Amino acid sequence: MHSLKKEKPSAAIEAPHPSSTSSARDCVEELLHKQTPIGLFLDIDGTLLDMALTPTTVRVPPGLAELLGVVATRLAGAVAIVTGRPIAEADSLLKPLKFIAAGVHGAEMRTTVTGEVKPLTQAFTPDLLNDIRAAAESMPGIVTENKGTGIAMHYRLAPELRDSLLITLEALVPKYPGQFSIWEGRKVVEILPVGFSKGRALRTLAGLPEFANRIPVMIGDDIADVGAFHAAEELGGYGLKVAGENFSQKEAAFTGPADVLAWLDSLRTVA
Missing domain, CATH: 3.30.70.1020 (Trehalose-6-phosphate phosphatase related protein; domain 2)
Incomplete structure (x- = not known):
């Protein structure tokens, strides 16, 4: 597995800072407009999919996998899934495509789209x-x-x-x-x-070749995503919140999963 070697992206692609007049989302859109390389890290439930009563009753929007595939192509493969679900479940939701991924909050990983899922810890006793x-x-x-x-x-x-x-x-x-x-x-x-989190997972994935010299952008909706937001920010990037049960509309970059998908769809032309 590749390890993180850099604390921040190259100074040549230093990211703009949010201000009183510009949000983190504005800054990311400015980067995209300038064709600055970014790496995208995406949660699933509450971010790409609306929440459901149980994990097995979620509804996958038509064309989601195709959309993510186009975005991944635009970003030269620099798209990763960072989820609390097992990677096998993520694959089922996003079939037929597979992505670089961290599952179970980083307790398992796939570091190439064609690679095997590797558990990083023993099962519970x-x-x-x-x-x-x-x-x-x-x-x-x-x-x-x-x-x-x-x-x-x-x-x-x-x-x-x-x-x-x-x-x-x-x-x-x-x-x-x-x-x-x-x-x-x-x-x-x-x-x-003990010791696993989405923040740790993002740091590991950000060290992969696909994300080299790219500004990391994490999108998530849950308290468990906060560590990944911080990791992205410490690496010179951004954490974009999705409004819902944990983040208010005022503090969030997106109003909900539909807003996230519309934004991803816009990357077809600007990325």
């Missing part, structure tokens, strides 16, 4: 899985999604169970020290191996 399963069974309405290198516990069908779910999972931390961390998302609690 049977004892921990049993305790998590027991927690879910004690709270009807919780939908548990085993991602292999992580587990998501969705409470969108029973939002009143959020606090109880967190308390139950936090009680497991001292029983399994150093094995997992707890992350909140949009009506979901993610149980992930």
Whole structure:
């Protein structure tokens, strides 16, 4: 796997800074207008797709894969998916195309579009899985999604169970020290191996040849995307928020997934 060798993009393509009159989105559009190379990192749920009651009931807009394929061609392959879903699920949603990707918040990766998906950590122990399963069974309405290198516990069908779910999972931390961390998302609690995050994933992907000397732009809608926003900014790029349950319309660069897709469609001609 390639490692990140640069702290910032080349000074020759230094990015403009947002100001009181220009937003981060304005700055990215200025770069595109000037034909400045960017690298695009995209979340899926809540960013490319509208949220659904469960992960399996999302609706994929017609032509999404084709659109992303055109954008990837325009950006010379510098498009990556950075998602909480397993990469296999991302592939299914975006078929027939495949992209460079980080799945399960970076706990698995594919560093070339034709490469294999590689888990970067061991699966959870049977004892921990049993305790998590027991927690879910004690709270009807919780939908548990085993991602292999992580587990998501969705409470969108029973939002009143959020606090109880967190308390139950936090009680497991001292029983399994150093094995997992707890992350909140949009009506979901993610149980992930310690040390993995979308921020770490973006830093790794930004070091790949496809993203060399390009300004990184991360687009996401969730609290879990904040680390990736910060990573992109620290590398001289931008984090663009999508409005929804976590980010207000005022602070966001996009009003929702439809706005993101319309913006991506505009890259057909300006990128």
